[in-house]
Amino acid sequence: MEHYNMHLTLKVWRQPGTNAQGGFKSYEVDNISSEMSFLEMFDVLNERLIEEGEDPIAFDHDCREGICGACSMVIDGKPHGPWAKNTTCQLHMRAFQDGDTIIVEPWRAKAFPVIKDLMVDRSAFDRVIQAGGYISVNTGNAADANAIPIDKKSADDAFAAAACIGCGACVAACKNSSAMLFAGAKVSQLALLPQGDPERSTRVIEMVAQMDKEGFGSCTATGACEATCPKGISITNIARLNKEYLRAVLTSEEA
């Protein structure tokens, strides 16, 4: 594809702190190469802001190769921007045209409070995982990974669910700010494997309870999460979570 440079207008959400009042600020950027990543475009802008003595725009990033899930931002109304199955750091400026205006906002959910500008606090996800997204194993010699036979289909489905990078785009896209795609992926990944079986019931009950505590909404199966997920996590994982939940509640001995 032809390389080109462009002039863009960015409308970026600026908010000095969690409880501070935020608002959009416009920036004009010039000479943006079509081969830059979206975050590199922000790097260019931030360097200029620092030179001008202004506060640079705060945003999360780490790996910049689409695997850590840090680079959270809603670009023109879609988490991680216009490309399908893609993270912000892997979004390239060739997705845009010279003269475009791009609106950049943080994830919007009460469960993900803004720390600064485009950075949000996603520790709610960590607490959901801590509530049950693990298996208990004895320490000591590592067990042989292939000692327990697992059918190919379950292994593949578990692996596909395990691809979730915990970015939170599903919550950002969902009209209910529901974390069900994330939780569905985490529950499925373990429910599909024999290693996850011993804690199967308590896991799903505790993780759902924690989601409620954190203030995520209920899934209404609109499919917005699946459409925006950078890792293509399937919405069927949510139905599997529902099944696991129903099973756990109906079979528990608890009155």
Add this chain to the structure above:
Amino acid sequence: MSFKKLLTSAVGRKITMGATGLFLVLFLIVHVGLNLCVFANDGGEMFNQAAHFMGGNWVPRILEIGLFFFLIVHIIQGLILEMNNRSKRGVSYAKSYGNRGSKWYSRSMALLGTLILIFLVLHISNFWLPNRVHQGFLLGEEINLYERMKVTFSVGWIVIVYLLGLIALAYHLMHGFQSAFRSLGVHNNKYNKLLTCIGHGFAIIVPVLFALMPLSFYFGWLS
């Protein structure tokens, strides 16, 4: 507090919505079947017999209590869900994701449900309520519902409200039918695809069959 979770947790609320929703789907099948009796074109004889079976017999009358119960649970749970879900965002987006990620009707279930509820208030006060009042809420003598339909559906605005109610129902079912199964845990893609097809068919065919009744009376298609 295990069972309580089925009514109060984020997932449990959806399970109740799905289960009660599917019960209401079953009711729609019975209701539309009864309605089709008017097309026997026998001056309402078959229809009134069917209506008598439903209204003049204790078994369906007790089931009717169950129907209202599930309907009310579906409505209240739906309203709580919608209010909860709406409270989770905080600051709204300057630019919305819109139809790029989901269908408008899947995002508008509460609105569609409310429109159906408004229609139901009119519908129940047109037929069910006057009939039961006439019966003294026991097994008393029923009114001639066929004749009442003729009168009711000769009024243009009532026919229009019924049609709008049915359009809302169609879109509500378009999403609700298959979503109910997902909420109850059907995750096998083979069934999900099948249920989506059946759901779309159901969402079109059933409201069209319902709509045929007021239309037939209004335009005098029945002898």
